[in-house]
Amino acid sequence: MLTSLYIHIPFCSQICTYCDFHKEMAKQSKKEKYISALIKELEYHRNEIKNVKTIYIGGGTPTSLELPLLEKLLITINNLIDMDNVLEFSTESNPNDYNLELILLLKKYNINRVSIGVQTFDKEQLKFLGRTHTKNDVLNAIKLLRENDFTNISIDMIFSLVNQTEDDLEKDLIEVLKLDADHISYYSLILEEKSKLYYLLGKNKISMNSEELEGLMYNKVINTLEENSLMQYEISNFSKPGFESLHNKTYWLNLEYLGVGTGSHSMYQGFRYYNPTNITKYIKMIEEDDFTFHTSYEYDSLNEEMMLGLRLIKGININEINEKYNIDILTYFPDLNKYLDQNIIEVNNGYLRFTRDGILLGNLVFQIFVEVL
Ligand code: SF4
Incomplete structure (x- = not known):
């Protein structure tokens, strides 16, 4: 039975130097067409998705959408899915997207978990990564969310940044603990091929930390978080008791999920497939009521299950x-x-x-x- 739905929003208001996710900065008209197509795809799957237990809106940055457009999508989701069955409804977000209006909108449409891209508190590193938020944006976002009864807040962090020392990491960890987040994803910096940082590395303009230093930093992250009751339950994920990500566990346990939106992957009814990665092609096919756009690919269930399952600490x-x-x-x-x-x-x-x-x-x-x- 299908338990999890992923919805992809491929738009951002800035492009980060380390990112190779499927996203772009787009004009309002393109975003509107995309959301209309996405709604049509959700309606196409109405029977399959009506009883899902977890919903995850990722990107890109879903909260970078203008609020009326985001609301249009949220109304559809709430109409198509029996929200009484939904245990976890998450959205990704950036700290500087938050204001009271956004938070009330998320609450109105039953989003009960937010994941905030904090990454680091170091001003220079934020600039280098192409992030446009400040530490104050993070503090304000979390304060507003807590004041409005959001009880499940996750933050994304990165360690082993370019030129980051162990002392720098320690400073980040001190700030992380002050936030009192319920869940933390803490990844080491990976230079993906299509990112600007990868290009700079190729030109010898930057260098990466040694594996030894990265290992020391990873240990520091694990020890510090665990000493503060944020238990590691997956290689890169930590949570207070009872706040493990239900949606992401679907992936790690090799269970079925459906992905909608451009470039989204699905594992459903024994098949693995993905939607067109070209946004314009995705919109056009849906506008023409052509839902034959899935590209299937082979996968070895046992090997995947071993790889994914070993990511879990259990x-x-x-x-x-x-x-x-x-x-x-x-x-x-x-x-x-x-x-x-x-x-x-x-x-x-x-x-x-x-x-x-x-x-x-x-x-x-x-x-x-x-x-x-
Ligand atoms: S890291 Fe997030 S905010 Fe930055 S470009 Fe990638 S998807 Fe957008």
Whole structure:
């Protein structure tokens, strides 16, 4: 049964130097056409989505939409989906998008979780990353959200930024803790091929931190957050008890989800596919009532399930996998035994998981599943 719906808004009011997400800065007329197409796609899937348990609006930056346009989308979602069934309805957002009007709109249409792109508190780093918000924007956003009874606030942070030292990271962590967020996603900076930072790296204008420093920083993040009751439940995700992201767990547990909007991926009824990545093509096909735009692709369910499940700190339920795929995973993937012997992974209460030190060497283990994909 379909439990999760992802909705993609491919627009931003600024383009960050590290970002390779599917997004652009667009004129109002294009945004309007896009939202109309998106609504048509949602209506096309009305029977499949009416009982979903989690909804996630991502991007891009959904909250960069002008409010009437955002409201048009939210009205449709609320009309098509039985909101009494929905446990988690999230939107991504940027700190400087928040004002009382936006917050009341989110509340009116049952959004009960917000994810805010904070990234760092260092003014120079924010500028370097192409972010346009300030620390005060973050503080104001969270204050307003709390005053209006938002009880599930997540923030996105980045560590191992260009030239960032351990001391710099410590300063960021001090600010993070003051926010008292319920959930934190803390990723290391990754230079994606299509990003401006990747280009600068190629021209030797910037350099990345060594793996050793990145490892030290990752440890600092884990230790600091856990000492403050933000428990790590996934390689890059931390939460107060009871605030793990239900929507993202759909992905990590290899469960079915439907993605709508340009470039969105779906895993539904045994198939994997994605929508056209070209926004104009996506709009045109929908305007012509042509919903044959999915591109399917092969995937190996077992290998994906191993890769995704090991991202969770709890790990993979060995019996469930063995029964589901009629295998013995330690025989099927003999290299796992090597990493068990090296104490990189361990078996705990029937779950296969990374050890606390082993998590830093995750890529070694993930390689097993990439090679056979
Ligand atoms: S990081 Fe977020 S806000 Fe920045 S360009 Fe990418 S999607 Fe837009």
